[in-house]
Amino acid sequence: MRLSTVILPVRRWHDGGRDEWLRAEELGFHTAYTYDHLSWRTFRDQPWFGAVPTLTAAAAATSRIRLGTLVTSPNFRHPVTLAKELITLDDISDGRITLGIGAGGNGFDATALGQQAWTPRERADRFAEFVPLLDRLLTEDAVTSEGALYSAVEARNIPGCVQRPRLPFAVAATGPRGLKLAARHGQAWVTTGDPKLFESGTPDQSVEAIRGQIKKLGEACDDIGRDVDELDKILLTGFTPEPQRVLESLDSFVDFAGRHFELGITEIVLHTPIPDSVFAADRKVFEQIATEGLAQLR
Template sequence: MSLRLSTVILPVDRWQECGRAKWQRAEELGFHAAYTYDHLSWRVPFRDGPWFGAVPTLTAAATATERLRLGTLVTSPNFRHPVTLAKELMSLDDVSGGRITLGIGAGGTGFDATALARSDQEPWTPRERADRFGEFVMLLDRLLTEDGKDGVSYDGTFYSAGGASAGGAQNIPGCVQRPRLPFAVAATGPRGLKLAARYGQAWVTTGDPKLYENGTPQESVQALRGQIEKLGKACADAGRDVAELDKVLLTGFTPDRARPLESVDAFVDFAGRHRDLGFTEIVIHWPIPDSGFAADQDVFEKIAAEALTQLN
């Protein structure tokens, strides 16, 4: 099974200083894709430092590169609305010449999860997050697929589109990629996996968060095997072949999170074990000093240049 290697470039650098150079270097190194997080801010040590918007960053990256796929890992309903997001994504797909993948997930608590809430408003419960996510993905799929002049009209529990006088929310001329740009759905629970099976062109996981602190690499592999099995069942229930979906592992959150970037051999060992589980794409973070994503830049680039020749 062929394996692709991609990277995540966090939006922490001013574009004119070194932001542009990182995305261009990612293309030079031959990465399949370069993604960025879609947050308003993120956890320590990034919480009180520079953090730029995902869509403008990806738009700039699209004009600075030619072949590299680009996308979010991941966008969530925390501060996004399907109608405005669909318009931005359609435009971004156009600027990039059809190189955009939307990584999308239910979102979590903390950081920017309550940025748009009133001071007396309680955070969404896990059930409400799942409910919102389901409606969010369904409506976004319609908005990006039904791009004719009639537009999309919808009145849901959490979202609406195309009010009585608007005549439908329009996204003309639609995405360059047809019938729309691909969704990479991040999910581990049953409801999220159903959404991946129904709407996804790819599925994303970071592993089992319960194993992050005290788990072992072996336990992590077993947990990921179980997630892929559950994805297969969700696809079977949806009448779909699980082989149609790419399986994407966003690294940095498994028990052995630091080891894969210690050397080319360490990465090949890590990636080979996960390829054998069925993963088709491994995503590694661009090194950031003094953070949980610190790594030797030379080793990182050597992995990008050499690792796949040993794996494929």
């Protein structure tokens, strides 16, 4: 199992922001991700910086840790421009970028460009076009494609990614259409658990829900003749029942991680603590988990 972290882009780079990414590398996390939003929930009226520039700065400041989004969505992105940014970011990082990508939701990003929020079906339709086109843009020198929602006309992406044939996709999905995209295009699959259980469910119910998601992912892989074991399975914590327990103590983390490792989860992602927020946690416990958690799990 791998242990990673999410660093929300809430601090100025020269006022603690850079230090967070350097510390993540020092602590030995496999990957440091950040959200790709224009703003997010309870942080809406607080500082919030862009994902791609933040990751570019992090790539220049670090040398070993992988970096990525968790997750990018079509809400305010287009495959053509995103591909160019990702190829550049992959180059600056010398091949350390993972693209977490999902269908998006009804948050502030959904209407920030002036459009009406898309329905779940519309988000699924866009996701179904966005991911395959982005895949092509990152693997082919020149792409022309006319879709119902996204098009590219002689879009050039030379020299392509440092990682070949392209940087890896970690596809966030729980519905049947999204799971098919993960099976076909993903090098990893991402879940936050079942959102219906967050407020009123139990940890046992959450484990069973994730077990069911992994089973459906396996079925989607079977449909195209792919071995589901080829995909990493990433759990972003903080959205399952009793989220505070994960970072309550080293023992509680080991219990949580062990139960999900048995399901087939291969990477657990913890939020770097942010005081006075929904992601508040004891920094000492967080760092103890980072340095000792996986050894305890073994």
